[in-house]
Amino acid sequence: MKCFIAVTICLYLAACISLCCIFAAGPQDKINNTEANDIIFTVRKYWPDAERAVSMMQGYGTDYLVTDAEGRTVAVSSPGLNTDYVYDYIHKDYSVDILEDGKVLGRIIFINNGEDDFKRKVGVWALAFLAIFLLKDILAVFYLRKHIFDPVKRMNDFAGQIARGNLDIPVDCSASFGAFSESFDIMREELLYARKGEQEADKRRREVIASISHDIKNPVASIQAIAEYQSLTTGSDELRREFETITQKTNQINGMIHNLHTSMLDDLERLEVRPKELGSSAIGEALRQADFRKRIKDFEIPECLVMADQVRFMQVADNIISNSYKYADTQIEVCSWFEDECLCISIKDFGKGVKKEEEIFLTQKYFRGQNAKEKEGSGMGMYIAEYLVKGMGGRLLCRSEENAWFEVRIWLALAA
Template sequence: MKRRFIVIYALFFSLLSFLMCSYILDSGKKTAMPQYTTEINRLLISIEENWNDISAENAVLTDSSEKFDYAVIDNDSRLLCYTKAGISDTVSAATGNFDIIRDIVCNNNVVGKLIVHNNYAEQKRNDDIRNTKMIGCMAGIMLLVSVGYFIFLRRRVVAPFGRLKDFAVRVAAGDLDTPLEMDRGNIFGAFTESFDIMREELKASRKREEAAVNSRKELIAELSHDIRNPVSSIKAMVDYLELVSDNAEQKETLAAINGKTNQIDKLVSNMFHAALEELEQLEVSPEELPSRELQRIIAESDPLKKVKSADIKDCVIYADKLRLEQTVGNIISNSYKYADTDITIRSFFEENFFVLEIADKGGGVPDEELELITEKFCRGSNAAGKDGSGIGLYISKYFIEQMNGELMCYNNGEGFTVSLRLRLV
């Protein structure tokens, strides 16, 4: 419909322009000065026959039946008579206006001049005024049609599109309850019903998603509860073995196993509670913690003994012991998975922070991905083909920030470094 209107609009104004140009060109041919040769000769003879009477006149405005205007002057350039005010009354003026000048001859003597007025300029001005009016009318018609089409577009296209835009904004904001007003009369009428069907489907999909999420959380909660039972049994058996064992090395190993079972028990408990809430609701309870605890945490998190040096400065930090164990464990585990090289750990003080840097030599990640890998479900390009969910660094960053600290990642030239900034007490 829009294309048909534009074609009709173009054809109409093309035809109108053609007719107007043809009319202007044709009217231009008619503006040439008419040739009144016979009439002028007849008038000249009449003036010569009545010269005695005419020469006695002095600037007399004369009524004339001729189709043209004229003036009569004598040899002294004195105006004798004329038929219209404003016409040429001297030879020089007549020459400048391209008037016809004829000699008045009596008894073979030139006694005066007949000046026939050339009205071409007046005709030309009248033609210009007429053409200007025609062009103005055409422009006015085009303006009216354009304004009318603009109003049509605004009512039938722009306004409905605006309503669709507002509807899309509401849907994006999560409002799936307000239906879209149906209007089959506008250009988007065929789409409004489809958009509203989309809203209904999104609403139904959201309900299904919420039900699936709740079901998954309930499953995780049930599994978490079931996992705690065998963990409790393992802990009980380890406690018993510690009591009956006389071997110091064996007791040390059992103590490490006991510590890990305690950690698993706490993690499972957290998972049970977090399954019923958002991930960010995992509780973080920082407290005063001696930095030497990090040596134990690093040792327990490095079963493959890839940490070749761990320089830990002695101080007191503000941290959650359990969450710090998870964070360091996540970082070392990632190094095992993606770098599989020796690990170097160093610490230093910076203003009011204790900084712990864990570095490997695995080549690092592209610089443009450094800010992304700590986002939820984001993994670096070096993670292709390797198991993982992209949640470890995200959780670690969340834990450190809840301790009023900061987690940063950067490339060290040889590999990848994770820097933990923990507040000093």
């Protein structure tokens, strides 16, 4: 901007100085005195044959014309001279009479073009002045558009993006606005960092609550199982009532834990799954820990390394085994084998199962089979299990034979 103002001032000064120089010089006299004297002498010598006299003086720089006593043009120095305005020439330019015995025979009129040249110079200067300043104005428009209007428009678009919550687009820190635009970009970055920090804190909070609720479920379920067993075997009515009260409270606690766990995992995409090399013995241990009712028959998993997240797989095992307790309540059979560079694990119970057409929907959020309507549940267990297994790079599939068995197969990729 400073450069543009300086150039404008320089142009104005140059225009004023050049105009002053033109007016200071003024109109220049175009008549050569030596040539004029020679012309007067020659014309008088050959008068009245003025054309002959003029023809003898070709190449002179001074323009003139010769008239008779009545003012009619009889000869001109240059064919381009306009002979229609002799009266104007007489009154404006220099003229010399051709005399003989005091009688005027004719007149030589010298054309002085100095004033016309002066006017022409002023006209050319004016045109040049207008052209230069028109060019300057055009450049000014382009300059203002590039350095003022476009940055303002970009700032307006940037403000709109910020208002819509899009903090990923940086502002154009152009030189026109300098620290002003940079301060806006710093504000955007601070808002972005604050949002990311809030999201990370919220994710950690959800994961902690989900993890705690998951860890609480197993001991509460164990307390419930012991209380149910003792209420059936004790011979004291008072103790039986106490154990039944414990069972009711554990049911209540289980319901609250389930609701808390479901609400925290409802937005499951926030849970991170970090698969790493894990020994297959950890997979077997996770299944055994989830089976607090000891319904799983003895099983062995071949020694190998798989890609899995140990904590998340414990959640998968807990969901599958809990579903088996709730909907089948039978013995559970676990088998494993190698298939297509994966460790395949089969978890199978022998309850009512589900209808064939319902199998593909079992891993969808909130879906529950027709046979499960009488049981409490949210329809999130198998959805969570599949999501976590996929996060480990594996695959989960549900298979069933109605009124015969229900099977969950899990494929975990072998470590390279």
